[in-house]
Amino acid sequence: MTASPPPDALRRSAQAWEGVDGRAMLARLAGEMRHLVPFDGGAWFATDPATLMPTLPARVEGMDPGLCEVYWTGEFQQQDVMLYRDLARSPRGADTLLHATDHVPDRSHRYREFLRPQGFVDELRAAFRLGGHTWGVLDLVRETGRAPFTAAEVDTVAGAGPVIAGALRAILASPSSPESDAHRETPGTAIFDRDGALVSLDGQAEFWFGELAGPDWDAPVPPPGMVAVASVVARAAAVASGRERGASTSRVRAANGRWISLHASATRATGGASGLTVLVLQSARSTQVAPIIAEAYTLTPREREVTEAVARGRSNAEIARELCLSAHTVRDHLTSVFAKVGVSSRGELVATLFADLYDPVLRRPGEGLAAGT
CATH class of the missing domain: 3.30.450.20 (PAS domain)
Structure with a gap:
């Protein structure tokens, strides 16, 4: 089976909320997903693309939050089907509990300890992947008496993965202005x-x-x-x-x-x-954070190297010598970085990727040198 293209309504929900408010975006996506793939409980987590650890935003509905420790203990300390790390590496990126256990769900520790005590009979899990990284994961469940998830529904969720991943990635790159003291x-x-x-x-x-x-x-x-x-x-x-x-x-x-x-x-x-x-x-x-922000802005490995050199105060000529590139190539890389990050000077670039995440006082938009210096 192959993933289905994401429905227009879900695509619009993801794109309309990109970089705005993560919790509101997940609530909107959950509503659209419920129309496409009905479920009785769901958990949505953004993930750190380097570690696959859940981060924020997150949304849990229809599940017992008191079993949070049970859920994550099973994820990391038990051998089980459809663990998030395995889904992130799988060709499809999505599967159901009944399919993964050959319709014998008791084989799953998560089913015995987390799903069955809450009256759930089937589960659909997915990893939201884009650009070679996983930016979020999803867990949908259905109660006993409901029909199991179908292969077509798995295709729908898998097809929506890149769109939702793009929205979660955009959240990480959105501007922030926390207080600093x-x-x-x-x-x-x-x-x-x-x-x-x-x-x-x-x-x-x-x-x-x-x-x-x-x-x-x-x-x-x-x-x-x-x-x-x-x-x-x-x-x-x-x-x-x-x-x-x-x-x-x-x-x-x-x-x-x-x-x-x-x-x-x-x-x-x-x-x-x-x-x-x-x-x-x-x-x-x-x-710690600059690499994940660089991924969010889809910087290439070479563009990251150039950006890190700029953050260290290197000139184009110095960057060219350090990276064995021509000055013209360095300018091209910086022009591409500026376009991706949406800035027009070195000062804005460093502030966006580094300083404004930790000390807004350091951010001085417009200060610094342009790409060609």
Whole structure:
């Protein structure tokens, strides 16, 4: 089966909300998708294209938010069908639970622990891919008594993937203007138990949780903004057990445009048993976020190298020597970068890709040199 072209209504919804408000865009897309592929519950997550970790915006409806830890623990610590990382690498990028388990859903840990207790009988998952990267994932479910998802419906969701991925990518590149002060530059620390439940935190962690999920971040029903926290904590335990490799980190763009870095590490008790998980949250550094912004603007590897050199204050002649290019080629690359980012000077370029993400005071649109110098 091949993916179907995205319906016009869904395409218009994605394009109309690009770079405006992520939560509103997902709500609009969910409404359009429900007309095309009826569902009883759904979860939409933007993802970090480098790590596939869920970030913001996020939307969860018709599912029990209290099972958030169960959901992400299963994603990172269990062998299962249709894990997001596997869908991101699959040719189709979408599948259903019944198809993946040969109509024996009990084979799936996620079905036994998450879906069946809520009365769901089938699930359709998809990865939203564009430009060689995954910018979001989707999970739709149907209740017992409803007809299973069809192959045609899978094709519809898969066909919509690039359009939705483009909208999520545009959100990452949209302008931001968060406040900047010393209080917001201080890291915060939170401690979680082996089940992913919050044990303790300091005042700064409380501030960062508020940035991610709003003032009700600690409500009995966790808001969608806490998804990034739950997933990073769950993956840290998987890394400690050897099921996952690398650090458990994520870069999250909060609703106010501020980029936040999350890093979780699971400890071990003296006897070797699993211990607590420590989560550190802080304002993301430019070196952490610039690559994802470059991906959002579809810069080529060479264009990124030229842009990084500009950020270091190099002239065209110096960039040409460093990268073994002609000065004319450097100018061409910069002209292309300016067009993609929508700026007209080096100062605007650096401010857009670096400074204005972390310290708006540094942004001085129009200052700096043009591409040809």
